[in-house]
Amino acid sequence: MIKAVFGLGNPGRPYALTRHNIGFEVVDLYRKMHEAGMKGRIEGSALVYSIGDLLLVKPMTYMNESGVAVRAVLDKHRVPPCDAIIVYDDLDLALGRIRILAAGGAGSHNGMKSVIRALGTEDIPRLRIGIETEARGESGHDFVLDRFSKNEWKVVLPALQSAVEAIDVFCGRGIDEAMTRFNRWE
Numbered sequence: 001m002i003k004a005v006f007g008l009g010n011p012g013r014p015y016a017l018t019r020h021n022i023g024f025e026v027v028d029l030y031r032k033m034h035e036a037g038m039k040g041r042i043e044g045s046a047l048v049y050s051i052g053d054l055l056l057v058k059p060m061t062y063m064n065e066s067g068v069a070v071r072a073v074l075d076k077h078r079v080p081p082c083d084a085i086i087v088y089d090d091l092d093l094a095l096g097r098i099r100i101l102a103a104g105g106a107g108s109h110n111g112m113k114s115v116i117r118a119l120g121t122e123d124i125p126r127l128r129i130g131i132e133t134e135a136r137g138e139s140g141h142d143f144v145l146d147r148f149s150k151n152e153w154k155v156v157l158p159a160l161q162s163a164v165e166a167i168d169v170f171c172g173r174g175i176d177e178a179m180t181r182f183n184r185w186e
């Protein structure tokens with residue numbers, strides 16, 4: 001059975017390594033940790049990598065249109081939404097915290113709003129990675145397009161590694177096991 005991981009972000013060099021592109025970072029780290037250095041292929045408006053029965057996807061639309069790419073890849077590969085997981089940044093979670101949900105609303109995240117709109121359902125697993133810091137002095141829009149500081153990367157990198165582990169659990173044992181194992185805050 002095919003599973004799919006969608007890391008949300010914005011394409012292009014100006015957005016590389018920004019807070020809003022943390023979903024792209026998870027896809028890239030997953031490939032690195034699983035020694036899957038293969039080249040991706042363009043499928044419509046998405047960059048797709050395959051590792052066995054797992055699709056790793058970076059939508060090449062801008063964040064607010066992510067749903068177009070998600071829908072197209074799921075339809076092409078006949079993957080039901082429950083067998084996909086959307087990875088994205090979350091301003092409502094503390095920096096470095098991850099939260100996995102089987103379904104739910106989009107909150108203030110426009111990329112997830114686009115996914116829900118395109119699929120016509122909120123019943124799609126998601127892995128949110130916290131990017132909020134107490135020191136934030138700018139609007140959410142400007143903040144998500146900033147890059148992490150060197151000190152913030154010390155918190156973010158372990159979260160990315162946990163996200164990769166959570167994806168493996170999701171693919172092998174299901175969303176309930178992933179939520180049980182990774183929704184604890186230590």
